[in-house]
Amino acid sequence: MxxxxxxxxxxxxxxxxxxxxxxxxxxxxxxxxxxxxxxxxxxxxxxxxxxxxxxxxxxxxxxxxxxxxxxxxxxxxxxxxxxxxxxxxxxxxxxxxxxxxxxxxxxxxxxxxxxxxxxxxxxxxxxxxxxxxxxxxxxxxxxxxxxxxxxxxxxxxxxxxxxxxxxxxxxxxxxxxxxxxxxxxxxxxxxxxxxxxxxxxxxxxxxxxxxxxxIGDAYVEYSLTGKMPTQNGNQHDEMAPHGVYPCTGEPGWIAIAIRNDTEWEMLKQLMREPDWSTNPLLDSVTGRISSNDELDNHISKWTEYQKAYELQELLQNHGIASGVVLDHSTLQLDPNMKDRxxxxxxxxxxxxxxxxxxxxxxxxxxxxxxxxxxxxxxxxxxxxxxxxxxxxxxxxxxxxxxxxxxxxxxxxxxxxxxxxxxPLAPEQRINMVGQGAISSYNPNYRKQLGLDD
Structure with a gap:
């Protein structure tokens, strides 16, 4: 060629x-x-x-x-x-x-x-x-x-x-x-x-x-300060809130990352400033990081009633980094993937x-x-x-x-x-879900992916 x-x-x-x-x-x-x-x-x-x-x-x-x-x-x-x-x-x-x-x-x-x-x-x-x-x-x-x-x-x-x-x-x-x-x-x-x-x-x-x-940043941090980095799941050393939160329907999760106080104030407005968000401790990044678990619990109660794609668009339109959490069954259906x-x-x-x-x-x-x-x-x-x-x-x-x-x-x-x-029979695949070997099995995946058209 x-x-x-x-x-x-x-x-x-x-x-x-x-x-x-x-x-x-x-x-x-x-x-x-x-x-x-x-x-x-x-x-x-x-x-x-x-x-x-x-x-x-x-x-x-x-x-x-x-x-x-x-x-x-x-x-x-x-x-x-x-x-x-x-x-x-x-x-x-x-x-x-x-x-x-x-x-x-x-x-x-x-x-x-x-x-x-x-x-x-x-x-x-x-x-x-x-x-x-x-x-x-x-x-x-x-x-x-x-x-x-x-x-x-x-x-x-x-x-x-x-x-x-x-x-x-x-x-x-x-x-x-x-x-x-x-x-x-x-x-x-x-x-x-x-x-x-x-x-x-x-x-x-x-x-x-x-x-x-x-992991170059963690390695350099240790070489400069002697500080041993720790496991922190979905949380971040310099941003808060920073995690994945439940939504209704499919996709069932959304990722949200707030870097600074301006973005935090915007998120508060979109959540209609619930009482818990007015705590002065949350006015700074340092304070929010110290309250990570509490923040995640409160935000989850707000996101769990919203559809992930709609919430993603709302947050992005207001300058907040966010994205739906896609799995193997939804990746190929994502509108941006299709458009590109x-x-x-x-x-x-x-x-x-x-x-x-x-x-x-x-x-x-x-x-x-x-x-x-x-x-x-x-x-x-x-x-x-x-x-x-x-x-x-x-x-x-x-x-x-x-x-x-x-x-x-x-x-x-x-x-x-x-x-x-x-070959695995359908009932065997269902059993694998129950045993935890796979998270789920979609018997209609061929139709979903357009393979039977």
């Missing part, structure tokens, strides 16, 4: 889980050719999670929702690196590519002779980014990592939750996401350096260091019939001259073996067939003959 801003780039994605694969997905959103390296022996776990309509169906390894969100705008080729020929093919791809991303402990790529020092002579202009939990070279370089672990080690979990509670994780793999944005920026910076000098380089990226940037056309309806391959047509989040940046887009759906396992091996690397059909027979490449996982996971 040479008419896109990054259409001149070829990117190799050897990442796992989220951080690395999302870096390459963003490159693909702006037109880069991204080649996803997969294994038939160890397919990405995201391929087998959250099946459409909770039914795995045929070729269930091509239906997983998480994989479709992370791997759009990519080609897929299967290579078994346990076979030396698979390693050699990957080296050939690296020789004709611009960016290579991997997410393995440092010992793994060294074992295959695919670490930066071993391959930089193959392609001196290659940008090689390693997105691992703790970076390379330190005592944690070979540690295993998942989002919850690096979130804890970066100090985020210590701040999350309510006062005197145990440290609490967020509900997403939090450090993966700042790692994505910072890693993307690092790659683009390295590409600019190459444009100026012709030199490639290695980017040694640590996910838990990226997480520390998310953020969600893109993507039609998937006929062999991904369980996925079919679904809405996916599009690029957040709306660029007037070089917009990003979802150019292709996430690939089936090994869908582009022939295209990559034949068109890019010049292998003949006979050579590709030999690689298939040898098991170096292919399109079926080794477990393809095993029984598919059992």
């Amino acid at each position: 040479t008419d896109t801003p990054l259409g001149h780039l070829r990117v190799i994605d050897c990442g796992i889980v989220q951080a690395g694969p999302l870096i390459t997905r963003y490159l693909g959103d702006w037109g880069a050719q991204v080649i996803r390296i997969e294994s038939r022996n160890r397919p990405d776990a995201a391929r087998t999670s959250h099946y459409p309509e909770n039914k795995p169906g045929k070729e269930y390894w091509n239906q997983g929702a998480v994989f479709h969100e992370q791997m759009r705008n990519k080609l897929s080729i299967c290579l078994e690196l346990d076979d030396p020929e698979g390693v050699e093919i990957l080296k050939k791809l690296m020789a004709v590519s611009d960016v290579f991303e991997e997410s393995f402990p440092q010992r793994v790529m060294r074992k295959f002779g695919l670490d930066y020092e071993s391959i930089k002579h193959i392609n001196p202009g290659l940008i090689y980014i390693s997105t691992v939990g703790y970076g390379h070279g330190g005592p944690y370089g070979d540690y295993r990592n998942y989002g919850m672990v690096s979130e804890a080690m970066s100090g985020i979990s210590y701040l999350n939750g309510y006062e005197k509670d145990e440290p609490m994780r967020t509900s997403v793999p939090y450090t993966d996401h700042p790692s994505t944005y910072m890693g993307f920026l690092a790659v683009m910076s390295a590409l600019e350096h190459r444009h100026q000098t012709g030199e490639g380089q290695w980017i040694d990226f640590s996910q838990y260091e990226a997480g520390i940037h998310m 056309k953020f969600y893109k309806m993507v039609q998937h391959h006929e062999n991904q019939e369980r996925v079919g047509k679904r809405p996916f989040p599009g690029p957040s940046a709306k660029m007037t001259e070089t917009p990003g887009d979802i150019f292709r759906h996430a690939p089936m396992l090994g869908q582009h073996n022939n295209e990559v091996l034949g068109d890019i690397l010049g292998y003949s059909p006979e050579e590709i067939e030999r690689l298939v027979e040898k098991g170096v490449t292919g399109t079926l996982p080794i477990f393809h003959d095993s029984p598919a996971p059992k």
Whole structure:
């Protein structure tokens, strides 16, 4: 796609889980050719999670929702690196590519002779980014990592939750996401350096260091004052009131943040100055912060009889920061999302019939001259073996067939003959709500999202 801003780039994605694969997905959103390296022996776990309509169906390894969100705008080729020929093919791809991303402990790529020092002579202009939990070279370089672990080690979990509670994780793999944005920026910076000098380089990226940037203000506060920050739930050290408050109907909550006395006076007027709001203690930010719990209780009694969107508009029209609290069922129905056309309806391959047509989040940046887009759906396992091996690397059909027979490449996982996971019956999903495994289940979600039109 040479008419896109990054259409001149070829990117190799050897990442796992989220951080690395999302870096390459963003490159693909702006037109880069991204080649996803997969294994038939160890397919990405995201391929087998959250099946459409909770039914795995045929070729269930091509239906997983998480994989479709992370791997759009990519080609897929299967290579078994346990076979030396698979390693050699990957080296050939690296020789004709611009960016290579991997997410393995440092010992793994060294074992295959695919670490930066071993391959930089193959392609001196290659940008090689390693997105691992703790970076390379330190005592944690070979540690295993998942989002919850690096979130804890970066100090985020210590701040999350309510006062005197145990440290609490967020509900997403939090450090993966700042790692994505910072890693993307690092790659683009390295590409600019190459444009100026012709030199490639290695980017040694640590996910838990990226997480520390998310609490930089708390860290700097401690380094300047010795003060240990505390968990404060939805409250804030410098603003009050600051929290989420119940509303009637759906959405059922609204977030409100008051920074200064002027905004507080306006909120009082909108609440028609109830008696409790005239307490002189509440005239200053310091006084309001000391009365946070009392404030939240009073404001909740005012908001609970109002509709969230109507209250949001009222507050915003009077200069008060506020927003409805959206969940997965209401995000795609939000009028601002619809107006900006953020969600893109993507039609998937006929062999991904369980996925079919679904809405996916599009690029957040709306660029007037070089917009990003979802150019292709996430690939089936090994869908582009022939295209990559034949068109890019010049292998003949006979050579590709030999690689298939040898098991170096292919399109079926080794477990393809095993029984598919059992689908969840509607009553099982209802039971999961009762057990607390999920908060709710909407049997009409397809109609709500316009999938049955």
